Amino acid sequence: MKKERVGKFYDVVWTKYIPEYSASEQHLEIFFADEEIRNKRVLDAGCGTGIFSIIFASKGASQVMGTDISQGSLETARSLKQKFNLQNVEFREEDTLQLPFEDDSFDIVWAWGTVHHTTNPFKAIDELARVLRRGGSLLLAVYRRTKLTFLHEIIRKILLQTPKKSWTALSKVFAFFLAPVVLMFKKREKSRKGEKLEELILDWYFVPIRHYYYPEEIQKFLEAKGFEVEKFLPASGRFDSTSNFILKARKK
DSSP: OHHHHHHHHHHHHHHHOOOOHHHHHHHHTTTOOHHHHTTOEEEEETOTTOHHHHHHHHTTOSEEEEEESOHHHHHHHHHHHHHHTOSSEEEEEOOGGGOOSOTTOEEEEEEETOGGGSSOHHHHHHHHHHTEEEEEEEEEEEEBOOTTHHHHHHHHHHHTTSOGGGHHHHHHHHHHHHHHHHHHHOSSOOSSOOOOHHHHHHHHHSOSOOOOBOHHHHHHHHHHTTEEEEEEESOOSSSGGGOEEEEEEEEO
């Protein structure tokens, strides 16, 4: 199944690569002030290495639940929990499409780069909205659809046919040749730093499931669900075509 393939993919990616703590913290602070986090229950859906879960817990959340389908990622997350000696964070293997939590369970739901790797992104958003209490905040980071999306998809589908053992090496080769292009032609700095270009390329072009959307599609869907968008970042990366757009929305 495609879901299992995604999990196994991130068993590799998020055991070898861990985003930098300070850079991730600065990114989180773009969207949430410390006072919004203290004594709140947080769901980090599709937590990966758990770096954002650790930051939420360190900032005084009463409870942080990090979920993912990748056992390798969860092992990395649990090792970070032990490193930071935190008791208010837990990591569990759960599917974002079928969360086991009751309605209105969390004050904050953080889903950075999660829903677009599921088999049904809008169902995933429905689940995230269900477990968020009224007045709570939902953050979504979703791949942006542009005129170049079709080209990225052609490249990704070709590269997925290569042997898995070669993926890490191929990502390094791509990074070597793309680095000068990034330096010369980038439109902006990344909003979330701390990841090497080879790590980003591995995530862009070798992941088994990847969906793209226009921001308006997700915004309209959220508004129809009773959300009010409070913050919008149209592109988080150096180029529009390789960016997430980010929405922070409050459940009315």
